[in-house]
Amino acid sequence: MKCTEIEINEMYLQESLPTDILLRWSKLLEYDFFRIYSQHLILYAPPSASIRESNASKLPRFRKNIYTQEMIDFILELIEKQEKTRRQITDDYGIPYTTLCKWIAKNNK
Template identity: 80%
Template sequence: MKCSENEITEMYLQENLPTDTLLRWSKLLEYDFFRLYSQHLILYAPPSASFKEQTSSKLPHFRKNIYTREMIDFILEQIETGEKTKRQITSEYGIPYSTLCKWIAKHNHEVLAIEN
């Protein structure tokens, strides 16, 4: 990083970091810090977000149907601990109820396979 220990400590304590600095940290630590933000966008994007108006654009569009394993585990943990109900998950995160039920069924199947 070509900086002193004090500068690194200051970076750690900052509320915001420039993206180029965050990218350097991601490469150095071999951890994708940007994934945290993209997962947040996926979870909290409005469910009615439509991209039909942007079809003529050459820019990539944001897809809500991409859920990482970490996100699925986080959501299932909220249900298992009783922190949120299935209906709260579907309304807050915009996840279809059928998708949530599939995750729960798959998760239970994986738990049973690990225990045996």
């Protein structure tokens, strides 16, 4: 990193870091710190605009959400620590209740 120990300690105390420094830390520690932010964007993204119905097909269109294992673990941890209820999670994050129940059932095995 080409900096002193004091400068590194100051980085830990900062509220935010420039992306070039965060990239260097990611490479040095072999950990993708950017994943935390990209998952946050996915989790809190507003619902996408509705897709116009095509006259060519009357079949319904399904949009499969992509939930990473880290996101699932985070949600299950909120429930386990009783920080949020199932209803709060479905309301706050837009996760279908049945999907949440499947995650919980799978986690309890």
